[in-house]
Amino acid sequence: MSDTTTPLLALSDYAIRFSTPDGTVKAVNGLDLSVGRGETVAVVGESGSGKSQTFNGVFGLLAGNAETAGEARFEGRDLLKLSPRELDAVRGADMAMVFQDPMTALNPAMKIKHQLSETLKVHKGLKRREAEAQALAMLKKVGIPEAERRIEQYPHQLSGGMRQRVVIAMALLCRPKLIVADEPTTALDVTIQAQILDLFRDLTSDAGTALVLITHDLGVVAGVADKVVVMYAGRIVEEAPVEALFTRPAMPYTAALIRSIPRVDRDAEAVEPIGGRPPDLIHPPAGCPFHPRCRFAEDACRRERPPLAEIEPGRRAACWFPFVDATSATAHGTPSPEALDG
Amino acid sequence: MAETLLSVEHLSTVFSLRGRSLFAPNVDLKAVSDVSFHLEKGETLGIVGESGCGKSTLGRSILRLIEPTEGRVVWQERSLTDLSDAEMRKARRDLSIIFQDPVASLDPRMNVGQIIAEPLKVAEPALSRKERRQRVEKVMEEVGLAPEMINRYPHEFSGGQAQRIGIARAIVTEPKLIVCDEPVSALDVSIQAQIVNLLKALKERMGLTLIFISHDLSVVRLVSDRILVLYLGRVVEIGPRREVFTNPGHPYTRALLAAAPIPDPKIARSREKTPLKGDPPSPIDPPSGCAFRTRCPIARDVCAEERPPLAEIGAGHRAACLFWEEVRSDPAVAG
């Protein structure tokens, strides 16, 4: 099973649609994405771009009005074809999910020690004693102070940051090969966020766990990811190693996203917003989904959707006119303070 | 010398919490403790600190939306804290607030026109309906909302648009001071930039003075002239933006800066790891001496004994750490 050539997780031509009274929401479209063993992949994009649903689908957590298409292979097995019971087994043991609100994963009426040992009893068949000992060791490993005391407490007796650590401990207990963390630090203070990100960094490098980090915060991405995937309107519009993405974004949307964030380490008088609004996913625009907001759009962009094409080894972009080197991306990037609106 | 608009003098706000059982005594939670600063006309003061440190309570206490327990707020040479309710209502037209959650802070049963007109009815009751409507349309335009939207309801708007409505409501009385309480925290990054730029432009155009509360240091650096850092309800550092960001005198400020993400992989990976451990202690039972000492990487025994004064460490720059010189002798954390 430790085949090094097949990726750990491979989505191909993967799609998610929601039926609603107003029409079909094309939430995720023709996605091709792979996550290698031990790799940290960040998935970024605006609210509604499909980041969460993509992975909810992988974990079988979509709402009742959803329909999936394509393939989502984990170690070669297509998760979309598994029975609920088979999927349950993979989910607990080999892959785990961490959400923004830790309370979604915690039972408010259960002591921490029972929540943690339950997972081990179910998925690893451990006896209570052994399960609780491992739970305590894991709490210490994720940096919970006074773990012996905390393990006897209920979730509401812990701070938000500590609860998120408990959830991470729970996700790690069965030594999964993949963790998907959906905005795991968005609700936390920067100080606590930094602690949790350090924790993810250490855990992934020590245990060789692959991590998919879903976030809207490019600052977080820069410090943690190996590879970055940018989503727009339910599609991947750019994929690149982290360094290249920030220094030489290829797709206008990525470049605009990077320019729109203020920086804590610089004085600036203005940031450059991305004008307009994300597209309607029931009636997505023809051609490039970004064209109504793109300053470089030409006729071709309005007519036909650019494919996600390899622009150099290890980099893909969906744009008819990708920036081929750093200079063109930044040359267009002179901030215009009077671009108040959009 | 610029004109001082607002002076906050030894302001404290205490919440009395009910005891755990029927017979247990009430406990005091000092959300804001002995805060003093002044604001000049046209200035933007950024207030930063972790969740629960008292930012919102301070902002609201200044406007008397929460009654402060001690201290004074002097507004254009009059003490707001001594005004009668009627006088306070009049003063309100000069003082305004914008809230974090744009959709939740708007009454869902009122349409946009009614929402924006609401503060005008109180501040300028003599206006005719027509005049009121003109004022509403004017501010809608000012914040980038099409006047055709005047009859629509809040749920029909995106977060960014809803925040524009909140801003329109805040500026319709032509206030002099606006407290912005996390005005962009609930918005998407690209929309954040639109709203930040809008606030900056309005500030210039209307000569506004702003108090900008945020837990996001990068946004605060972009909008503020001066920075106030709160920890457990107390000012631990205050000073000009550049000084506080590049040459902080308090280890807490330093730790906040070190923890703030930087969207540049090279810098993000070569920075020191955050030295700050654990969570902030409870404001009900704050540590003795320097409240930060339980998380401070350079704390000594003396830090538990006395509370460090907010000492002058540079021009207009103060920090409450006995060892501020040591903090500063380390290479600066941010650029």
Ligand SMILES: Nc1ncnc2c1ncn2[C@@H]1O[C@H](COP(=O)(O)OP(=O)(O)OP(=O)(O)O)[C@@H](O)[C@H]1O
């Ligand atoms: N049950 C549902 N029915 C209809 N549409 C849905 C449903 N669930 C999600 N969607 C839509 O699918 C799209 C993708 O949503 P998703 O939650 O993946 O966004 P996201 O990128 O995670 O955004 P955020 O940053 O806000 O979390 C959105 O337009 C959303 O409104």
Ligand SMILES: Nc1ncnc2c1ncn2[C@@H]1O[C@H](COP(=O)(O)OP(=O)(O)OP(=O)(O)O)[C@@H](O)[C@H]1O
């Ligand atoms: N009405 C209230 N009654 C009792 N305690 C309160 C009340 N409002 C606030 N507090 C407490 O006062 C302290 C300061 O709260 P405040 O909301 O001012 O913090 P904040 O800095 O604005 O935090 P955040 O970043 O989470 O908005 C906290 O401990 C909070 O729990």
Ligand code: SF4
């Ligand atoms: S394809 Fe055209 S519209 Fe789309 S991002 Fe590229 S230049 Fe802009």
Ligand SMILES: [Mg+2]
């Ligand atoms: Mg999401």
Ligand SMILES: [Mg+2]
């Ligand atoms: Mg607050």
